[in-house]
Amino acid sequence: MTAALLVQSAVIGLSIGSIYILMALGLTLMFGMMHIINFAHGAVYMLGAFAIYYVYFQWGAPYFAAFVLAMLLLGAFGYLVERSIYRPIKGGVEPTLVALLALTTLLQAAGYPVFGTLDKHVPPVFSGTRNVLGVMISVERLMIIPIAGALVVGLYLFINKTRMGAAMRAIEQDKEAAALQGVNVNVINGLAFAVGFALAAAAGALMAPIFKLDPMMGEQPLLKAFIIIILGGLGSIPGAILGGLILGLIDSIVATALGAEPAFLLSFVFIILLLLWRPTGLFGHAL
Amino acid sequence: MKQSTPFTLVGLLAAVLLGSSPGAEAADVIKFGVSTPLSGPAAPWGIPHKGATELIFDEINSQGGLEVGGKKYKLEVVAYDHKYVIAEGAATVNRLIAKDSVKFISILGGTVVKAVEETVNESRVLNLPLAYADGLVSPRNPYTFHSFPSPPETVTFWNWIKQHHPNIKRVASITPNDDTGWWSLKVETKYVATLGYEVVAREFFERVVTDFNPLLLRVLAQKPDIISVLAAPAGSVGLIIKQARVLGYKGRFIHIGQMDTSVVAGIAGKENVEGTWVHGYVQTPLPEKVKNWQARYTKKHGEWNATSIDFANPAFAFVAAVKKAQSLDPKRIAEALSTVEFENLWGKAHFGGKDYYGIGNQIIYPMPFSEVKDGVAHLVAQLSPPHN
Numbered sequence: 001m002t003a004a005l006l007v008q009s010a011v012i013g014l015s016i017g018s019i020y021i022l023m024a025l026g027l028t029l030m031f032g033m034m035h036i037i038n039f040a041h042g043a044v045y046m047l048g049a050f051a052i053y054y055v056y057f058q059w060g061a062p063y064f065a066a067f068v069l070a071m072l073l074l075g076a077f078g079y080l081v082e083r084s085i086y087r088p089i090k091g092g093v094e095p096t097l098v099a100l101l102a103l104t105t106l107l108q109a110a111g112y113p114v115f116g117t118l119d120k121h122v123p124p125v126f127s128g129t130r131n132v133l134g135v136m137i138s139v140e141r142l143m144i145i146p147i148a149g150a151l152v153v154g155l156y157l158f159i160n161k162t163r164m165g166a167a168m169r170a171i172e173q174d175k176e177a178a179a180l181q182g183v184n185v186n187v188i189n190g191l192a193f194a195v196g197f198a199l200a201a202a203a204g205a206l207m208a209p210i211f212k213l214d215p216m217m218g219e220q221p222l223l224k225a226f227i228i229i230i231l232g233g234l235g236s237i238p239g240a241i242l243g244g245l246i247l248g249l250i251d252s253i254v255a256t257a258l259g260a261e262p263a264f265l266l267s268f269v270f271i272i273l274l275l276l277w278r279p280t281g282l283f284g285h286a287l
Numbered sequence: 288m289k290q291s292t293p294f295t296l297v298g299l300l301a302a303v304l305l306g307s308s309p310g311a312e313a314a315d316v317i318k319f320g321v322s323t324p325l326s327g328p329a330a331p332w333g334i335p336h337k338g339a340t341e342l343i344f345d346e347i348n349s350q351g352g353l354e355v356g357g358k359k360y361k362l363e364v365v366a367y368d369h370k371y372v373i374a375e376g377a378a379t380v381n382r383l384i385a386k387d388s389v390k391f392i393s394i395l396g397g398t399v400v401k402a403v404e405e406t407v408n409e410s411r412v413l414n415l416p417l418a419y420a421d422g423l424v425s426p427r428n429p430y431t432f433h434s435f436p437s438p439p440e441t442v443t444f445w446n447w448i449k450q451h452h453p454n455i456k457r458v459a460s461i462t463p464n465d466d467t468g469w470w471s472l473k474v475e476t477k478y479v480a481t482l483g484y485e486v487v488a489r490e491f492f493e494r495v496v497t498d499f500n501p502l503l504l505r506v507l508a509q510k511p512d513i514i515s516v517l518a519a520p521a522g523s524v525g526l527i528i529k530q531a532r533v534l535g536y537k538g539r540f541i542h543i544g545q546m547d548t549s550v551v552a553g554i555a556g557k558e559n560v561e562g563t564w565v566h567g568y569v570q571t572p573l574p575e576k577v578k579n580w581q582a583r584y585t586k587k588h589g590e591w592n593a594t595s596i597d598f599a600n601p602a603f604a605f606v607a608a609v610k611k612a613q614s615l616d617p618k619r620i621a622e623a624l625s626t627v628e629f630e631n632l633w634g635k636a637h638f639g640g641k642d643y644y645g646i647g648n649q650i651i652y653p654m655p656f657s658e659v660k661d662g663v664a665h666l667v668a669q670l671s672p673p674h675n
Contacts, residue, residue, distance in 0.1 A: 002508075005504055005508060008504060008534075009500075009501060009504055012500045012501070012504075016498060016500075112326045117325055117326040117327075117330040117334065118330055118331060118334075118550065119328060119330075119331075119521075119522040119525075119550065119554065121525070121553050121554040124556075129533065129535075136534070136535055138533040138534075140533075141500075141533075211497040211498070211526060212328075212497065212522050212525060212526060212554050214327060214328065214522070215326075216327065216495075217497070219495065220495050220496070220497070251498075251501065252500065252501050253501075255501030255502065255505075256501040256504045256505055257505075259490070259502075259505070260490075260491075260492060260493070260496070260501065260502055261464075261491075263501070
């Protein structure tokens with residue numbers, strides 16, 4: 001593998017990793033607070049992409065307006081899911097998992113009659129290529145990195161610098177104690193759903209102009225996000241960021257050097273070895 | 288009155304059940320099963336597969352039906368979506384055979400058709416698939432008549448390329464990582480090697496993959512003149528072409544399977560698909576017979592789909608064989624298929640290829656080969672397979 005190829009695959013890996021991070025952040029946030037795995041995350045990613053297809057491509061709105069709208073709409077949908085599914089189940093982990101799995105199936109199945117059976121596409125928002133360290137990288141790939149980075153920083157500031165973020169951290173540490181201190185657990189849980197869904201929507205909205213769109217498009221990113229949160233440590237936001245970058249780089253560099261199959265296998269071997277060394281993942285802690 | 292209600296309900300139920308039982312209609316209807324992807328990445332193949340079959344059958348029905356042994360039968364398509372997923376494919380075929388009692392079937396997709404090979408054989412169901420799979424056309428499958436040109440037939444286009452574009456020397460192949468892809472790649476690379484081409488890369492991808500960059504970086508490092516995307520669905524090819532162009536690839540693409548180049552252009556961009564060669568998908572110039580088909584297909588389905596041209600083969604072959612056999616026995620229709628010559632939309636067609644496959648169950652006809660120019664698939668040649 002030449003140095004140029006290494007640089008090119010590393011930059012591509014960073015952009016793939018950025019998407020993985022966005023997907024994993026929402027998942028890990030919801031797991032950290034409520035100990036639930038949101039199986040609907042992939043379907044929300046798909047809905048985020050289709051929101052861009054309609055609002056930006058079909059109706060002609062500016063891309064970033066469509067992007068923000070997708071996050072807001074699906075964030076509101078997340079809040080609604082918390083109110084209508086999670087809260088009535090009273091936070092039961094297993095029933096919530098099954099209910100979210102059912103929601104995923106419903107959204108995917110509804111996708112075909114609603115969006116059509118043929119793959120959709122969205123025209124590129126950023127075109128052309130840029131020379132990065134002597135190799136050509138597409139601008140649309142490069143732009144994922146700062147946009148995802150900005151969202152990660154925004155999430156960090158929200159969680160660490162706002163009262164609602166402090167309430168989320170309090171619930172993560174001890175739900176009962178947080179409630180005794182006056183935190184409205186239901187509202188904050190709803191907020192976590194909204195933020196998690198909005199991040200998944202952002203990932204889908206970012207990828208819409210790069211890949212094709214179909215109702216099942218969220219399955220692969222969801223699988224990657226699961227791997228990442230296990231790698232980084234369930235419930236850990238720094239772990240999701242580091243895990244996303246590691247997996248993105250493995251997916252790109254190893255796949256370029258050895259092929260896609262070895263890269264896929266290696267990512268699992270890496271996780272198994274890591275979990276043997278640290279059963280809670282890179283930044284996780286015992287539940 | 289009060290007591291009569293349950294009896295009335297029972298009577299109604301009995302009438303409904305009797306009326307809807309298979310036996311009540313089977314005497315006048317020939318059911319033809321279609322198991323095909325009507326959703327997902329391979330839907331651009333499945334939708335015209337179903338649409339073409341329905342059109343041919345509707346036209347025969349409008350003339351009173353298909354005459355067999357002095358009796359007119361209506362033709363009915365029973366179609367299910369298998370999404371190009373093996374498990375779904377097996378379920379749809381089992382349902383067609385066990386529940387819908389079909390004796391004639393057309394399955395699209397190599398991995399699916401291989402998964403149900405034994406079921407089809409044991410049930411003695413006549414199968415007219417559109418599928419690429421090693422060993423599908425074989426003496427082991429006497430009731431399977433492959434109704435679309437396979438790689439052993441379509442490799443003949445490489446002769447045309449060698450003759451008309453001698454500057455192309457280095458070939459890379461990217462195919463799905465399944466039975467269909469492996470076989471297609473094996474057949475194609477073996478053939479191009481005999482023509483003197485250098486096969487510089489062979490890569491497989493999972494059908495769910497959307498990011499081809501790592502794979503393409505490996506392929507492009509070998510500096511191919513042409514990339515073959517044989518057996519890949521249009522959605523995947525669109526992404527491969529788009530991402531390869533972004534990475535700086537200037538060469539050609541070829542698909543000697545079949546794909547809708549308008550779907551590809553929608554994803555990859557019209558300019559990026561320029562010069563792509565494809566078998567079995569033609570937009571212009573269309574022969575009169577195909578133009579006429581285009582008008583009829585558009586009238587029935589609301590929009591034109593050029594993939595329907597070659598995917599009409601199973602229905603054309605089936606109707607011709609039933610007419611010749613004058614029987615609804617799959618065995619007798621299979622015997623008729625072995626010898627019948629019939630018209631498809633490109634001319635005379637028959638089942639042959641015994642020298643290559645050991646059984647003459649592969650459709651043979653002058654196959655269309657197109658080049659995308661300004662976003663439109665132009666017919667550049669019609670060629671016969673290397674074997675008859």
